[in-house]
Amino acid sequence: MKKILIIDDSKIRRSRITDYLKENLDIKEVDIQTSSNVSDAIAKLRKIHYSVVFIDLVLPEKSDSLQKSPNGGLKILKRINSKKFPTVPTRIIGITSEREKAKFFEDEIDSIGFKIYYAAEHDFSWLSPVIKQVNHALKAESSSSSRVTEFSIFTIHGINTYGAWQEKLEGLIRSDEEIIDFEPSHYKYPKYAPVKYFFPLLRRRIVKDVSEQFFNWIEENPNKRLVCVAHSFGTYALMNSLIDNLDRDLLSRIDSIILSGSVLKQNFPVHKIIKEHNISVYNECGNQDVPLLFTNALVVGTGMAGRRGFNGLTSQGKLYTRIYTGGHGVYFQQDGKIMKDNWLPIIKGLNFEPLISVYMEPSSVFKFFEQMSGIVSRFKWVLYLGFIYSLFAWLF
Known part of the structure; x- marks a missing residue:
């Protein structure tokens, strides 16, 4: 190019x-x-x-x-x-x-x-x-000018899934005739107990494990264009790894990050990452994403940025939000049409038109449950403390 x-x-x-x-x-x-x-x-x-x-x-x-x-x-x-x-x-x-x-x-x-x-x-x-x-x-x-060379991609899936979409995305990339040098790295979780996801201190251990592998991947690809793709809890682990690391030289090697079905809070400091490291962030959302209603309502430290987008401005053309009509896995349906049509151009570093939301307004039922999720989320810590108190009372 x-x-x-x-x-x-x-x-x-x-x-x-x-x-x-x-x-x-x-x-x-x-x-x-x-x-x-x-x-x-x-x-x-x-x-x-x-x-x-x-x-x-x-x-x-x-x-x-x-x-x-x-x-x-x-x-x-x-x-x-x-x-x-x-x-x-x-x-x-x-x-x-x-x-x-x-x-x-x-x-x-x-x-x-x-x-x-x-x-x-x-x-x-x-x-x-x-x-x-x-x-x-x-x-x-x-x-x-039309050949895309020497880039590596890091993908990470959600918790307690097998991440079949990772291999599907790799297949789409390899089938593109313009790509001649491509190295994939797919992060696969061990089988974690769900309780590790619900409690912040236990969740930090997962983030630490991901962070070690993620930064090893960056160091192993010093001369390549780097792209990250994450789904569900993978977005939490990836973005918190970036927040925790202060090595600007290392992080500045990352070109783009694609988030989908993100469990991050809407006020997550994504703008800080964009400003400090000049990374383009593409936030893909589903307006009928039911799992995010539950994470937002019940899991401390998480939200539904993958349903509503992040708060704030678009960070000088570096933060893009696109909302689809569909649920938590809408991005991988129809033989990976969204991945092929909308993610591949980003991965290849091609120029593209500004992203436009492609969805219909959610029904009044979905809006009601979204409002209820927001109300319940205000009392998450009360629920956590009540659970811990009940556990101690039962044990002792």
Whole structure:
């Protein structure tokens, strides 16, 4: 896939470069991505192979940084040139509006084979000579632009099931002719007693077991695009593993996460994961998901994000919610139609239109039970404490 990344804190310059590329090359705006700071740019570069990258030399370190770093662009270049960096752009074009600072780092820039173009805020004459370089880089990759290579997928199913959908999804991926290098990792639970799911402390042990395997998988695939797919309790184990781990470099390797039938609470801090690690999260919901009514009502620490979605904004285009008419396993029905039509494009990293809910309003009966589930959920701790008290009274 031919993609271009423009790393520049000037909104005017980002917009003008984008317009110029669209006018002079056979490329769509959806294939041109932008970044305004060092942290976000490195996160994008780790996950996607770009044909061409424009890098401004002077950049802020983070999105909320008040000051620019005079060697911000140089930091990005050094990361790209490091041995462990997973992807290297075909062509890098450097730009700066500050001549003096560019001269100050000239020797260091030359040492890594990088050329800088002077680009004043409203001067775009430099674009004309570099357009040939951009066109050459795009043509060099055109022959392989439709092939999806080197990615690994981690799947995790719900508790006390066999996760047959995992192998079905693997079969769909392998049957896609555009995929030529794919490595699956399916997490299968041992047979846990249901009581481990109901009590938070026991549940943490399950999350710990999953977390160890999950982070081993990330470390074993340092140079691949990583995608995660989870269903039911698997979404709880996966997302809590992410919250518990503070290694930003490790987690930034993950490109996308697909959640389905999630038992997470609607106020789960999914936006924190998205913001800190630049991960795209796709939350697939069923508006008739009955098991989630019970988990929301009776199990402490869980909810029905897989029925209603997460609270809050869409996190700058990184959190997507799609609601289907169906129950807890609607995603795997009709020979995996939803997985094939809606999940495969995400897994392959293809561009897609904004996700739209494809469901009918639930009946008044379902709405009633949903309201009752919400009411009962407010007294979950009372039920738990009552159960523990009764157990102790019976034992002693």
